[in-house]
Structure formats: C-alpha cells, structure tokens
Amino acid sequence: MMSDEYLVECKIDDDDEEEQKLQHSPPPPPQFSTPSITPQPSLTHVESRDPYGVNKHLKVEFSDVLAEPMSVHSYDRVWVYSGISFESARIWGYRCLTVLCAVPVSLLSGCLFALLACLHIWCVMPCIQVxxxxxxxxxxxxxxxxxxxxxxxxxxxxxxxxxIYILLSKEED
Structure with a gap:
C-alpha cells in the first residue's frame, strides 16, 4: 500500500482560489485563540470523518489484496473489471452494512460509553479518593x-x- 506522503493534491478548478484560501487558513496560535470563537465541526458536513487517524489500517485498495507478478498476467480487461468489481463491492457492501448497522451500533456504543462515564465518575473516582x-x-x-x-x-x-557460595562449572561428557 502506498503511504499518503507520496500523494499529490491536484487542483482542477482555480476560479474560487481566494475563497478556498479563506476557508483553509491555518488556525491562530493557542495564545491568540479563544474557545468561543473557534468553530466546532458539525456532524452534517465534516471534511474528514477520521481526523485522528483511528482507522488508518483500513485503507485497503485493490493492489493491496490482489497483485499479479511480472511472470504471469491475465487479460487487461479481466484485470480492469476485477478492480472495478472489487472497489464496487467494497464501497457498496460497506454502504449497505452501514445502513443496517450504523444506527444500532452507534446507539449501543453511546450507551456503553455513557455507562462507563457514569461508573467512572460515580464509582471509580470516589473509591480512588477514599x-x-x-x-x-x-x-x-x-x-x-x-x-x-x-x-x-x-x-x-x-x-x-x-x-553459601555456588560454583557453576560445565561438565564434559
């Protein structure tokens, strides 16, 4: 798998370059920023859904799973269609599974973390303080x-x- 450091971003539309510069300007240094002014990311429109890189290990591409050595090659169309099939199945399979599982799993995860927070706040920390x-x-x-x-x-x-002194010697046969 190719690391992200080799990827290059290519701009296609340069019409609103000034607007993009304003949107992607770096944040001010911590001593000049105030918590009330910094915008919070909304759940409806997020540029990066994994901002902390929690799931870096799940970036799987076709070439990470299937690869043909130089000595043997299938037909080019077979290889292309296999890649398209792999990517389509991966993307649409993920989308269908998330439609079925995302809301219940997130609900259970939220309840679990709420329970853990409650236990930590009301049980663990008082015991530690005692x-x-x-x-x-x-x-x-x-x-x-x-x-x-x-x-x-x-x-x-x-x-x-x-x-008491112990002397270790190597015994020869």
Missing part, C-alpha cells in the same frame, strides 16, 4: 508491621545464606 485519603494511615500501619515482623526475619535469612 484510598488516597486513607492511604497515609494504612501506609504507616503497614510500615510498622514490616519493620517489626518481616524485616528481622529477612535479615536473619540473609545472614544465614550469606556464607
């Missing part, structure tokens, strides 16, 4: 238990084992 509040008391109690019981035992075992 742990952070109680942790200093538990830490001092745990350090006392370690210093009284575990540290002397480990020190004794270490002194007993400090005189």
């Amino acid at each position: 742990c952070h509040t109680c942790l200093p008391c538990v830490r001092s109690l745990w350090m006392t238990v370690v210093n009284i019981f575990i540290e002397p035992f480990c020190a004794s075992v270490a002194r007993c084992c400090s005189g």
Whole structure:
C-alpha cells in the first residue's frame, strides 16, 4: 500500500482560489485563540470523518489484496473489471452494512460509553479518593508491621545464606 506522503493534491478548478484560501487558513496560535470563537465541526458536513487517524489500517485498495507478478498476467480487461468489481463491492457492501448497522451500533456504543462515564465518575473516582485519603494511615500501619515482623526475619535469612557460595562449572561428557 502506498503511504499518503507520496500523494499529490491536484487542483482542477482555480476560479474560487481566494475563497478556498479563506476557508483553509491555518488556525491562530493557542495564545491568540479563544474557545468561543473557534468553530466546532458539525456532524452534517465534516471534511474528514477520521481526523485522528483511528482507522488508518483500513485503507485497503485493490493492489493491496490482489497483485499479479511480472511472470504471469491475465487479460487487461479481466484485470480492469476485477478492480472495478472489487472497489464496487467494497464501497457498496460497506454502504449497505452501514445502513443496517450504523444506527444500532452507534446507539449501543453511546450507551456503553455513557455507562462507563457514569461508573467512572460515580464509582471509580470516589473509591480512588477514599484510598488516597486513607492511604497515609494504612501506609504507616503497614510500615510498622514490616519493620517489626518481616524485616528481622529477612535479615536473619540473609545472614544465614550469606556464607553459601555456588560454583557453576560445565561438565564434559
């Protein structure tokens, strides 16, 4: 698959070049922009439906799936029609599946993320805050238990084992 860095954008219609420059002007630096002035993308007209590149791995073309080596070639028309069939089936299959599945899956995804947000806000974060509040008391109690019981035992075992030396040698047959 060819990476996007090799693709070149070719302008066909130069009549409204000034209008395009105004529409595609870069955003102001963060220190000069205000959140109320920056336009929010609408759900009805979006230039890029994957602005963060979440689905880069799904950019599949005909040549990524089917390719003929130089030693064997089918008829040119067969190759062209196969490419057209592949692209048509991919595009129309996707469109038909999204007509059937997009609304229910987005509804379920929205409910799932709402449930996760609710659990995070009302269950997880309060538990974490309780742990952070109680942790200093538990830490001092745990350090006392370690210093009284575990540290002397480990020190004794270490002194007993400090005189043991292990010599590894390779045994030949």
